[in-house]
Amino acid sequence: MSDLSRRIFSLFFPEHCPFCDNIISPGEDWCADCRKKVAKTEDCCPYCGKPVCECKERKHLDRVYSLYFYEGSVRDAILKMKGDGRAAFCRSFGRILADRIPNEGFDWITCVPMSKKELRKRGYNPQEWLAKYIAKEKELCFRPLLMKQRETEAQHTLPLAKRKTNLNGAFALSKQVEILGKRILLIDDILTSGATLEESARVLKEGGAASVFAAVIAVTDNRLKPKEKSDIIEENGENSLKTD
Numbered sequence: 279m280s281d282l283s284r285r286i287f288s289l290f291f292p293e294h295c296p297f298c299d300n301i302i303s304p305g306e307d308w309c310a311d312c313r314k315k316v317a318k319t320e321d322c323c324p325y326c327g328k329p330v331c332e333c334k335e336r337k338h339l340d341r342v343y344s345l346y347f348y349e350g351s352v353r354d355a356i357l358k359m360k361g362d363g364r365a366a367f368c369r370s371f372g373r374i375l376a377d378r379i380p381n382e383g384f385d386w387i388t389c390v391p392m393s394k395k396e397l398r399k400r401g402y403n404p405q406e407w408l409a410k411y412i413a414k415e416k417e418l419c420f421r422p423l424l425m426k427q428r429e430t431e432a433q434h435t436l437p438l439a440k441r442k443t444n445l446n447g448a449f450a451l452s453k454q455v456e457i458l459g460k461r462i463l464l465i466d467d468i469l470t471s472g473a474t475l476e477e478s479a480r481v482l483k484e485g486g487a488a489s490v491f492a493a494v495i496a497v498t499d500n501r502l503k504p505k506e507k508s509d510i511i512e513e514n515g516e517n518s519l520k521t522d
């Protein structure tokens with residue numbers, strides 16, 4: 279879309295800041311206020327993506343890029359994106375996240391998969407939309423490399439110790455994809471225990487991928503005290519949305 283047609287389009291369908299919902303100028307992804315205010319994850323470990331390193335829990339993910347901590351207006355925006363049909367936020371987050379990801383010679387970009395039942399329930403896969411917007415920004419090729427072959431318990435309803443086993447055998451490589459030696463960028467919305475990304479990366483690596491880098495909008499802060507942490511998990515549960 280040209281700059282002029284984008285401006286005309288925005289008169290009729292204005293874009294909104296995902297964090298405060300105010301109308302933003304055409305071509306902007308978020309407002310100047312929120313750009314200053316929202317807490318970014320710049321000091322997280324680059325390999326596991328957490329403020330307090332959890333690298334010993336990760337065997338297959340090579341690196342994690344993220345934007346924000348999963349709290350306050352970030353949490354609200356992601357819940358709206360996933361639950362309230364604000365699919366347009368995928369574009370804003372996709373563009374902001376694309377800026378955060380360096381060019382690492384990726385062959386393909388993909389996302390964590392949803393089961394057919396989950397897809398029917400939500401109507402669309404937010405992770406896939408995010409990945410496709412990032413692909414467009416970075417001129418990468420999106421491929422649905424993974425599929426979810428069985429239903430699982432919602433990760434946020436389980437204690438941390440059960441989250442890994444809950445996913446055993448849940449993901450598989452999509453048929454007819456050859457990923458031997460490929461460098462893959464894997465997209466999800468939130469990193470909580472890391473079990474979903476780690477299991478996805480395991481399947482990709484065992485299928486022959488040379489490297490799997492992940493990118494997410496937000497990570498939960500593991501510096502919080504256990505009480506505060508369980509509050510966040512409960513809150514997610516009330517909204518019955520997947521976070522992991």
Ligand SMILES: [Zn+2]
Nearest residue numbers: 295298309312
């Ligand atoms: Zn804003």
Ligand SMILES: [Zn+2]
Nearest residue numbers: 323326331333
């Ligand atoms: Zn680490």
